Amino acid sequence: MAQRMAIAERWVDEEFQPSTLSREEQLEEMRWFIEAARPYRGMEINTVAESITTHAFESEVMARAFSEITGINVEHSIIQEGDVVERLQTEMQSRSPIYDAYITDADLIGTHFRYDVVLPIEDYMNGEGADITLPTLDLDDFIGLDSARDPSGKLYQLPDQQFANLYWFRYDWFQREDLQDQFRDIYGYELGVPVNWSAYEDIAEFFTEHVGQIDGQRVFGHMDYGRRDPSLGWRFTDAWLSMAGAGDKGLPNGVPVDEWGIRIDDEGHPVGSSVARGGATNSPAAVYSLSKFIEWLGKYAPPAASGMTFSEAGPVPAQGNIAQQIFWYTAFTADMVGEGLAVTDDQGNPLWRMAPSPHGAYWEDGMKVGYQDVGAWTLMKHTEADRRAAAWLFAQFTVAKSTSLKKTHVGLTPIRESDIRHESFTERQAELGGLVEFYRSPARALWTDTGINVPDYPRMAQLWWANVSDAISGERTPQQAMDQLAEEQDRVMERLERANVQANFGPRLNGEEDPEYWLSQPGSPKAKLDNEKPQGITVSYDELIQSWQ
Known part of the structure; x- marks a missing residue:
């Protein structure tokens, strides 16, 4: 001893x-x-x-x-x-x-x-x-x-x-009066932390197309990754659709439809992923979320981003040419602090900040804000x-x-x-x-995090990246990709139900209905909005931090 x-x-x-x-x-x-x-x-x-x-x-x-x-x-x-x-x-x-x-x-x-x-x-x-x-x-x-x-x-x-996944941005750039004035002249509102996806998109366009260069370096208004790789699936299961507003209100996860688009019944049994069964994986909100992902990746991220994986893309904002990232894991914080980095000052303090990620057009108060x-x-x-x-x-x-x-x-x-x-x-x-x-x-x-609606995470999580990849590559439209994903998730749940391998709360799939039946019901799945790009809204970072405290 x-x-x-x-x-x-x-x-x-x-x-x-x-x-x-x-x-x-x-x-x-x-x-x-x-x-x-x-x-x-x-x-x-x-x-x-x-x-x-x-x-x-x-x-x-x-x-x-x-x-x-x-x-x-x-x-x-x-x-x-x-x-x-x-x-x-x-x-x-x-x-x-x-x-x-x-x-x-x-x-x-x-x-x-x-x-x-x-x-x-x-x-x-x-x-x-x-x-x-x-x-x-x-x-x-x-x-x-x-x-x-x-x-x-x-x-x-x-x-x-x-x-957690949070919004990341270059605080020092957002504080520059010349950039604030330029943004206000173009978009009619203040440059700040985006509250909704409309503002995020405007800021992405602003830095990529209107600013273009800062201190002689090409800058981009967005960063993500798009390589056909399992890590692409995490981008969506962790939890892109919830940020868009595809699921229902409720914490820790939407009730009865969660951020994977899976509906459960009153007894806790998963009953479907497709809109035809009451789910939301291929709903208008889910298709909107995938469409925006592809659009922003192509328009506002560095050209190399579409060929990167999660681990390759993670360090890129620290290189100093990214203005913002909608979905940034705080696990990367340790790699973004210290002296000698392009995103820290002479004392090693960050030139960047983190804030809540903005939400999409289908999001409502009472829904989860992001993934942890x-x-x-x-x-x-x-x-x-x-x-x-x-x-x-x-x-x-x-x-x-x-x-x-x-x-x-x-x-x-x-x-x-x-x-x-x-x-x-x-x-x-x-x-x-x-x-x-x-x-x-x-x-x-x-x-x-992902909640109780997902009955077999290992089997079902691997379905996401292949289908998302098909949409990014253009092999399928976003609607076709999400239709395929919803069908495959329902197929896994159908096999689990038939095999009766889950002792508790196993799937009991709903029969298929005309999708309009479910889209006309309150909550998720939600009918397509006439306007998926409402007015952009931003807030002051310093006021936001005060509200956290």
């Missing part, structure tokens, strides 16, 4: 600072981990997560610290998100272990509670894992638990990281008990109060209220471009 505590002290002092705990409290948690790990010492376990900065820190630093402190050797693999989902799907189907624990998006909650494969964290903590659950874990301190609960409120996964990714620890029922226990100890180590604040500073994906409220983040507030204000604001609850 004394030797391991000496190792723990070194890690606490040299790596895991700052912390919301005192040094003595940190060491007390380390002492608990050492004792709890005693029966599993010498084991080698394998866990997996997607490739973002937070998980890289877990793999390169935290896994080594945990191994040295506890004697449990961890290989925390970092792979692409699509590969994580694919391997999880393979393991769920075969019931044969690939990893001892996964960090997967809470987007899969609709899958997890319908299949008898994932072991709910709540059941584990109250049962088999009670003796190895950290007394100071403090679930009440986590900010994303609701994303990982089933309809009854049971917790299935433990959040490990969290980030909640990557969460996931345990499987068929994993050997000892391996599951050792993996659970490592999972807790990555989110414990002794370590989580440092991890949050590295990856900027907060999971604890106490971390984001800590004075060290108050000190960093100016350099993080609105991130701290956002996560300290109650407004963060309006950004949610």
Whole structure:
């Protein structure tokens, strides 16, 4: 014990600072981990997560610290998100272990509670894992638990990281009086944070076509990506249609029609994706959203953007020639701060800011504002008990109060209220471009992940990118692409219903009706608007931030 505590002290002092705990409290948690790990010492376990900065820190630093402190050797693999989902799907189907624990998006909650494969964290903590659950874990301190609960409120996964999709823009350019005057002369209203897609489109056109160059550099009013790749599907499932207004009102997801366009009945059974079955995946609002995506990508983004993937496009705004991005993941914040970047000043403070993403013509008050990714620890029922226990100890180590604040500073994906409220983040507030204000604001609850309507996330998510790609390439019109996607989603749900493989809340598809029947009903799916480009509306960023506070 004394030797391991000496190792723990070194890690606490040299790596895991700052912390919301005192040094003595940190060491007390380390002492608990050492004792709890005693029966599993010498084991080698394998866990997996997607490739973002937070998980890289877990793999390169935290896994080594945990191994040295506890004697449990961890290989925390970092792979692409699509590969994580694919391997999880393979393991769920075969019931044969690939990893001892996964960090997967809470987007899969609709899958997890319908299949008898994932072991709910709540059941584990109250049962088999009670003796190895950290007394100071403090679930009440986590900010994303609701994303990982089933309809009854049971917790299935433990959040490990969290980030939102927000609007990103060059604050310094928007503040220039000459550009403000020029924009006002052309469009008749103020240059500011766009509230609706009309204003976003006007600003995109303004910087691309009217401004053109700033300081001798070609600039563009929009950035996105369009390569035929699984990551293109995330752009839509996370959650482009909701921003357009395709779903229903309701939080955390539209009721009864969610942001994938899937309708559920009063008992929680998915009943259809196509408009003919009461869904909205191929509704006018969904077609409008895809049409705008394609239009903006072609007109206002750099020519190379259409050939990029998510990971390739993510760093582009930091190169300094993008005026705004409608849908920017806050997980990229860590790569956008520091000295020597084209988007920071001489002190390393950002020339950019983040704000709520604008909404489309079909959006209404009471709908979700945007998507929030909640990557969460996931345990499987068929994993050997000892391996599951050792993996659970490592999972807790990555989110414990002794370590989580440092991890949050590295990856900027907060999971604890106490971390984001800590004075060290108050000190960093100016350099993080609105991130701290956002996560300290109650407004963060309006950004949610994929909800319970999606009965089989791994199977259904992979349908999106191929169909969206067909529309981008011109092989299909946006209407044809969304028709095909809706039909394929209904086909997956039909197979699930026929096989009766989901014990709870499985699909019960509606019969097909004339689409006009559903389009004439209140709520989603919504009939086509006569005017899909209303007057642009903007707000002052500084006033917006004050409202968050």
